[in-house]
Each structure stands twice: as C-alpha cells, then as structure tokens.
Amino acid sequence: MNAMKKEVVILTGAGQIGMAITRRMGYGKKIVIGDKKPKNAQVIAKIMNDAGFDVIAVEMDISSRDSIKI
Numbered sequence: 001m002n003a004m005k006k007e008v009v010i011l012t013g014a015g016q017i018g019m020a021i022t023r024r025m026g027y028g029k030k031i032v033i034g035d036k037k038p039k040n041a042q043v044i045a046k047i048m049n050d051a052g053f054d055v056i057a058v059e060m061d062i063s064s065r066d067s068i069k070i
Contacts (some may be wrong), residue, residue, distance in 0.1 A: 031048065032055075
C-alpha cells in the first residue's frame with residue numbers, strides 16, 4: 001500500500017507577509033514554519049492551524065547550517 005505524500009512548504013521567518021504568502025500557496029500542503037524565536041513560529045502556526053492548514057513550528061536559524069539540518 002502506498003503511503004500518501006504531501007508537498008511541503010517551508011516558511012523561514014514567521015512574519016505577517018510570509019504568513020499571507022504561505023496561506024495563498026500552502027493549501028493542502030504540509031507547512032513548516034521556522035524562526036530563530038520559537039514563540040514567533042508557534043504563534044503563526046497556531047493561527048494557520050486554527051484556519052485549517054497543516055502546520056508545524058520549528059526553531060530555525062538559516063545562518064546556521066546545524067540549525068537547518070534534518
């Protein structure tokens with residue numbers, strides 16, 4: 001049986017403009033929101049999850065290679 005797969009959208013920097021763009025482009029996709037301040041990512045993730053999106057928040061500093069390794 002094949003597992004269902006979703007496309008992923010990654011938003012770096014949890015701000016209002018990024019959230020607006022992600023809301024337009026991320027419907028039906030898994031959305032990962034990363035920010036240096038986890039609280040910022042969590043706030044945006046909650047707003048979007050409450051609106052029906054599939055979102056997770058992570059601490060991320062794109063200037064640090066170790067921070068973005070999975």
